[in-house]
Amino acid sequence: MSITHRPNSEALYEEALLHIAGGVNSPSRSFKAVGGGAPVFMERACGAYFWDVDGNRYIDYLAAYGPIITGHAHPHITGAIVRAAQNGTLYGTPTELEIKLAKMLKDAIPSLDKVRFVNSGTEAVMTTIRVARAYTKRSKIIKFAGCYHGHSDLVLVAAGSGPSTLGIPDSAGIPTTIAQEVITVPFNDLDGLKAALEHWGDDVAAVMVEPIVGNFGMVMPEPGFLEGLCKLARDAGALVIYDEVISAFRFHYGSAQTFKAFQDHKAIEPDLTALGKIIGGGLPIGAYGGRKEIMEQIAPLGPAYQAGTMAGNPASISAGIACLEVLQTPGVYERMNRLAIMLAEGLQQAADQHGIDITINRIRGSFSAHFCNHPVTNYEEAQDTDGERFARFFQLMLSEGICLAPSKYEAWFLTTEHSEEDIKQTIEAAERAFAQMAT
Numbered sequence: 001m002s003i004t005h006r007p008n009s010e011a012l013y014e015e016a017l018l019h020i021a022g023g024v025n026s027p028s029r030s031f032k033a034v035g036g037g038a039p040v041f042m043e044r045a046c047g048a049y050f051w052d053v054d055g056n057r058y059i060d061y062l063a064a065y066g067p068i069i070t071g072h073a074h075p076h077i078t079g080a081i082v083r084a085a086q087n088g089t090l091y092g093t094p095t096e097l098e099i100k101l102a103k104m105l106k107d108a109i110p111s112l113d114k115v116r117f118v119n120s121g122t123e124a125v126m127t128t129i130r131v132a133r134a135y136t137k138r139s140k141i142i143k144f145a146g147c148y149h150g151h152s153d154l155v156l157v158a159a160g161s162g163p164s165t166l167g168i169p170d171s172a173g174i175p176t177t178i179a180q181e182v183i184t185v186p187f188n189d190l191d192g193l194k195a196a197l198e199h200w201g202d203d204v205a206a207v208m209v210e211p212i213v214g215n216f217g218m219v220m221p222e223p224g225f226l227e228g229l230c231k232l233a234r235d236a237g238a239l240v241i242y243d244e245v246i247s248a249f250r251f252h253y254g255s256a257q258t259f260k261a262f263q264d265h266k267a268i269e270p271d272l273t274a275l276g277k278i279i280g281g282g283l284p285i286g287a288y289g290g291r292k293e294i295m296e297q298i299a300p301l302g303p304a305y306q307a308g309t310m311a312g313n314p315a316s317i318s319a320g321i322a323c324l325e326v327l328q329t330p331g332v333y334e335r336m337n338r339l340a341i342m343l344a345e346g347l348q349q350a351a352d353q354h355g356i357d358i359t360i361n362r363i364r365g366s367f368s369a370h371f372c373n374h375p376v377t378n379y380e381e382a383q384d385t386d387g388e389r390f391a392r393f394f395q396l397m398l399s400e401g402i403c404l405a406p407s408k409y410e411a412w413f414l415t416t417e418h419s420e421e422d423i424k425q426t427i428e429a430a431e432r433a434f435a436q437m438a439t
């Protein structure tokens with residue numbers, strides 16, 4: 001099968017450009033990084049598949065950038081959403097459902113004494129920063145290059161040229177005064193963090209990190225990195241914030257901070273955690289939580305304000321509960337792991353066969369494939385990969401009916417619904433793509 005034309009997608013894109021800024025509601029959906037052109041307009045999705053508006057079927061590894069870990073339109077989640085809709089989608093009052101999901105999160109992630117639900121990962125991260133600043137009465141934040149923490153002002157800041165240099169805005173519209181509250185250091189670089197803390201220590205409210213990175217490919221922290229980070233931050237009187245918007249419930253029923261790959265869970269426990277994606281089962285959600293005395297800074301208990309008309313709405317909460325219930329099924333993570341091994345090994349073999357350099361970073365059921373011949377352990381190394389090759393591969397795979405994220409930095413996500421047959425078809429498609437790339 002080769003999908004060469006998508007006339008309906010192209011027509012819809014032309015129309016979308018007239019009415020929606022850039023034709024897309026999130027820049028990551030555009031095909032700017034993979035050679036341009038019309039993104040594929042999808043019409044429906046079920047299980048591991050999408051169907052586009054031209055009637056083509058795709059195997060999906062985008063998983064909506066992560067939340068769709070149980071596949072599309074999972075009947076248990078759909079049933080929960082329908083029931084919630086029938087009972088009214090928004091009350092503006094507390095509900096028992098919110099307590100249920102809060103308890104499920106706390107049971108799975110013990111560092112959460114208290115949680116709050118919001119509507120997106122961006123909001124969750126943004127509020128952890130406010131709460132950390134309120135608690136410590138300090139203003140600066142240290143983050144790591146290439147980690148994405150949503151689109152709020154403070155975290156859309158690029159690195160300065162050294163640990164003592166303040167950030168520069170990554171986007172127009174962010175005042176330099178705000179960027180100067182942020183220091184960016186390389187991931188996996190404890191010396192860089194130490195130098196930044198030595199320079200700015202008394203001003204640093206928090207060190208924020210994706211404990212397992214999902215935004216410049218999938219990247220594990222090196223042994224001792226999280227332990228060292230927590231120790232250095234605390235010695236400097238700063239809080240530790242984990243952004244687990246991608247990583248929570250991704251690798252096992254729990255979060256990165258409770259992942260068995262890390263030996264001493266107490267030594268890597270954060271003060272605050274931001275959550276999103278999977279915990280909403282495909283509906284909009286975010287959550288943050290952490291130590292009781294820190295969470296008590298939030299209104300109505302404390303002076304840090306955070307609110308939300310849609311926060312904790314019964315539809316999102318019901319979908320989240322249902323999604324976590326599916327993920328409690330014995331064996332689901334092992335199955336995703338097994339299929340991801342099959343796929344990653346198959347891709348590697350196919351690339352080797354055609355002399356194409358590829359580095360695959362796999363963590364359980366998700367992985368990233370980088371066109372390079374070196375390891376990828378930080379953002380600099382992820383940048384130093386062949387974007388043009390990725391763009392070619394992306395387009396060839398799309399024409400084979402395989403849907404990947406249109407960026408060399410994004411991960412491939414397995415879901416509970418992918419089958420061995422899907423993996424075989426994907427490897428065969430990759431073999432044909434690599435063969436064409438090699439010529």
Ligand code: PLP
Pocket residue numbers: 065119120121122123125148149150151210214215243244245246276277286
């Ligand atoms: N944090 C991380 C680690 C993310 O990957 C993302 C989104 O991709 C966010 C925060 C922002 O989440 P949202 O897009 O729900 O605002």
